[in-house]
Amino acid sequence: MTSVQVTFPVLKGSRRFIIERGRKWSIIEHLLLDAVSRGAASAADLAERSTLPRRVVVEAFIRLMRAGWVEIVATSKGSLFQITPSGASRVHQEQLPSATVTEPRWRAFTVEQVTGSVYRGRELEIYHKNQLPSHTDENPVVHLSASPTHLLEDMSEVFTAIEGEDELIVGVDRGSEKLAERYAVVTVREGTIEGLPARAPVLLRHTILHAALEILGRDTPDRSETAGSTIVIKETTDEPPKSTAAAYDPSDVILDGEEHWRSFERIITAATERVIIHSTFISDDRATAVLPLLFRAAERGVKVDVLWGQDDLGSSTRSSQFAAAKMQTAVDSAGRTGAITVHPFSTNSHAKVIFADSAKGWNALIGSCNWLASEYTSFETSLRLREPYLIGQLIRKLAGLAQGRPGVWNDLSVELAVLGRRVMDTPGPRGRTVPMRLVYGADHAKLVLEARDSATKRIFALSHRIGIAAESLALFPALAAVKARNIDASFFYGRTTGPLSGEAGAELVRTFAKAGLQVKPVHRPRIHAKVLGWDDDHLAISSLNWLSADPSEAMPFREIGVLVNAPKIADNFMRRFDSAMIA
Structure with a gap:
């Protein structure tokens, strides 16, 4: 009987979790x-x-x-x-009071780094690198590599995995211990994986079985069903992720600079407890302009966290880091230390999003606007997100970005992970809903292909910049739709970037025009919006420059957007953009 041992990297650790025990009322x-x-x-x-x-x-x-x-x-x-x-006396309360107790408990856990699934302390056989079995002809061993997508553990998934029945993790004690880098070892014997919990994801099972069969020199089937741990390998499909029925009103689409500034003021002014701002850049001038607004929020007892993503493109200095430090100094001088925190580290994300609570529930603004660097004069596009489930998901992703290095949990990342789970469980607002889904990193490229395959009338995109990535990411897929179904395809940009010079950009415009695809430079209004749309009812609003960025699998949350499927949302957007170009 031939068996193969398969090893894969994990992060192993233990923490003192603050656990709320006791069943809540449904x-x-x-x-x-x-x-x-x-x-x-x-x-x-x-x-x-x-x-x-x-x-x-x-x-x-x-x-x-x-x-x-x-x-x-x-x-x-x-x-x-x-x-x-x-x-x-209790029936009319918003939530029935539950009889719960809160207590600290040490819990061990393991995060495998192939698919990101999480396990309790003793569910996997864990070894130090020096203890791993060696490969021999009699005892073949194959090693799986970590996926760059799962280098940062999702703390919310950790919480879910280690919670017992009627338990809820509401915090983690401060600890400086880094999660240890270790390896899990499982055995594949006659198509059955031994040593892997039954709840392990299909993708991990598929990867392990594929590696084992490959080292034995056997063909790896598209479908496989085995006894024992029951592996089911499904054929790959290109079906898009599922959408969520989310609260929506046409006024939730925010266009132009002035409307963005008014939306920024409204969301900060309406906050009652919490504001979280993530802006790719921070500038001194804009920080000075927004601080009075944040000070007034702090006076009302609102806690504010400010994060930033990266420094200026092509700059040898970290201008956003310097601006963040000056902003925090101004906060300290105003006596608001603790109420307003401008974090000194970069999340390395290009996302632009604000979260805030209000008397009516949680809101988020997500899109193209650098909230702490913009002059609010360009043509921007953002979405006011009001669906708690999606807002909570975004906060959880921000918790991962706030971690910094893999295995390092700081207070902010823990707090955001707990907050995101709480927001996700909040009842949504009443009223109209439409399908929405969040779009991360390399999902943007898949979204272009979805538009290519499903558009029946038109495809369009707005991008602040155009670069050499434009052809492979957006233009060639759109051109395929033009040739296949004779649809209208129009792409608008504000400026060239990187190796693509102005002359080369003009040549690119002429080349694609001959093939029936319009690529247009627009100087008025100045475009900073990042939008992809098709037909009348599909609009993706994002931080991604569709004509210059090449989203990487290794940085899944560098770009974040949202796809909205609502009647006439794309058509209404293009009408307003056309009007802005005429004005």
Whole structure:
């Protein structure tokens, strides 16, 4: 019987987690309590009215009775559930008070770096590099490499993996220990992976099995089903990620510089507890202009965190770092240390996003605007995101960017990971919803291909810059759609960048024009928007320069955007852009 040992890199560590223990009340239990507050009812009646199984209704009322909020009364119609005075005093609260306790607990965990999945301390066999088995003809060993996409662990996934039943991690004690770099070892025997937990993702199983079969010189099948640990390898598909039904109003699309400044003022002014700003650049002039707004927020008790992504393109100095230091000095001089923190490190991300709470819920602004460097005179495009599930996801990604080096958890990254999970669980606003999905890093290139394959009428894009990456990333895919379906394809840019000179840019414009694809330089208005759209109903708003950047798999959150599928959203955008060019 031939077996192969497969090793893969992991990050191993333990932390003292602050855990909230105890089951919280579900929305179903709250609704059932509300139902009996309007009149006593039987389990059968409530099951029929709610379309819930009768067993679920009974179990919910058992818990409510234990809390003293519901009692059973005997009537001529039989036994009915009736609310108590204690229950009546709580039913109208936004959330029912849960009987939970908070306590610290040490938990060990492991993050594998091939697909990023997380395991509890003893779920994998872990070894130091010096302890790994050696490859021999009798005992073949294959080593998997870390994926650059998963060099930074997702702390929220760590929390989820190690939480027990009725547990919620709400914090992590300060600790300077770096996660240790180790290796996991599993055995593949007759197509079965031994030593890997059953909940391991299919992609990891596929990668392990593929490596084992390859070292044995066997063909790796497109589909494989085996006994034991049951490996299922599915054929690769190009289906796009799933979208989320998210709150949307046409006014959520923010265009032009002045509208961006007003949106910036509104989101800061409406904040009640928290503001988080991520701007690619920080400039001295803009920092001076926004500080009074942030000081007023701090006076209301709002905590503000400012992060930045990179320094000026092509500059030998870190101008944003210097501006951040000056901004923090001004904060300290104003006596707002602790309330406003301008972080000194770069996230190395080109994303531009603001998060803030308000009396109505959480909001985010995401798009092209450098909130702490822009003069607010260019044509910008951002989206006001109001769906808590998506906002929480973005905050979780920002937690990863705030980590810095792999395995290093600072206070901010932990805080953002906890906050992101909390925001994701917040009820969304009422009203109209449309499909939305977040777009990260190399997903932008896949989105261009999606537009190429699905557009029936037109494809368009706006980009601040055009560079040598334009042809492979955006122009050639769009040209394929032009030739296949004779659609209209128009790309607009503000300036050339990098090795692409003005003369070379003009030649590129002429070459693609002959093939039926328009590439147009626009000097009025000055374009800083980064938008891709197709047909009438698909619009992607992002930080990515579609005609100059080449998003890398190794930096998955360097660029962040959002795709919105809403009636006429792309058509309305182009109408407003056309009007701006005429004005």
